[in-house]
Amino acid sequence: MTRTVYVNGDYLPETEAKVSVFDRGFLMADGVYEVTSVLGGKLIDFQGHCVRLARSLSELDMTNPMTDAEWLAMHRELVAQNGIQDGMIYLQVTRGNPGDRDFAFPGPDVTPTVVAFTQAKPGLAENPQAAIGIRVISIPDIRWGRRDIKTVQLLYPSMGKMMAKKAGVDDAWFVEEGHVTEGTSNNAYIVKGNRIITRPLSSDILHGITRAAVLRFAAEAQMVVEERLFTVEEAKQADEAFISSASAFVMPVVELDGAQIGTGKPGKLVPRLREIYLEEMRKAAI
Template sequence: MSVAYLNGRFLPLEQAHVSVLDRGFLFADGIYEVAAVIDGHLVDSAAHLARLERSAGEIDIPLPIPPAEIEAVQKNLVARNGLGEGLVYLQLTRGADGTRDFQPSAAIQPTLVMFVQDKPFLDVPAVRTGISVATTPDLRWKRRDIKSVMLLAQAMAKQAAKVSGAQEAWMIEDGFVTEGASSTAFILTDEGIITRPYSHAVLAGCTGAALTALAEESGLKVIRRPFTVIEALAAREAFITSASTLCQSVVRIDGQAIGSGLPGPVAMRLRELYIDFARRTAS
């Protein structure tokens, strides 16, 4: 039986009920985080907690417990559920009022929920075959740097990608790739590794930040600038990063092969470096 955490209590997941008047449900008035677990330990926890604090501050939701206590709860959930490899999901909303109103009451209390998901990602077929991505217009709001639970546009993009036979969507705005529906997008050219600079237009990926630091430490040049789909199609390699995929080669974009059409050596090497980093620094 899976154990979850809800507002100070550990309880069976199926009993972790949230009010229908919760503003996360009614208005998408909330944020979330997803942290990877490898060998029963949290990966890059400090970065995820820092991003959680930032997102909460940007929409003015107070953390109901300090970050150190949040991490302790996450570790407790990992242990209670016997999770060796997978994810810890966290969602923080503004909470529930006695009625539906755009303006929350002064007495409203945040809702904090966490649960785990058993998900293999270290040794899966996609690592050896690579994945396909499909491009789609970026329909999201203008504050994508906030990890909002408002994920309708991403869900629509994922569904469109699935229909076309792809495993991820790359969202396009003004002719440039912003990011994946649930990942950070990278290409490798003769210039170096290219990825979008941080701004309100994209989410600052924790996995991507760690991976680019590892790339630079290994002597690879990282260039933060927008890139087009045309550039991506002509790239030597393409890949994505996220907590749930780590570093994953992209071998086709809109059905067209990238490079050899197989996972590239640089992305595969970066994946190895990241997994080593994750195991060395996991908490």
């Protein structure tokens, strides 16, 4: 079945969607993106994604081409036209097509390029991986210094995913000066007792929308949240570990660099946190 996608105000069959070869998103990775999950035909934490999108655009001196209400209407239309019950909507905004390749940014008169499409993921919240956990390796974090901006510069994270695949595991955690920064496409956490430990917000990591919700729900459930750096060795000695993202939600991590974390199986706190997150997000979905 051919999907309907959104390109600059038009809803088109994916086979007819086109973007200029001179678009700076294509030539310079000069663009940002958001991925919003859909559960039961409704958008998860949509307002959070709008806020982060606006921030990313502002940090790059790009114009936000739509209001929150217009973003919402477009997302809902894509869900409806593609009959999405469980899945994701990928949204990308680039600086647009200035007419020719140039390192210098074009002026404000250039209209941003907006592209969005759906990905159907039946049973997204019932991922069987959550029952067994994932295994990760650590790799050097050699990305650029503004990881807080959700740009389309994803080559090294993609290479990290492939390093993990080659090692026979599920994902990789980036490490800088001995401390874990984040996963290739997710935020990283360890658990010691009733204490959840995760790196504080800065330009070193993405300001995860799921991260913010998870930490809020954890605090409400009387779990202690400690935002500080943690090392690879500390992670190996943790009781539990997990990642969070818009598509994985809360996912247990049971192995790091071949070392078993805790019992080597999902513990008690992380599965409970996943349960709370999904329950609360379904209630608030729009």
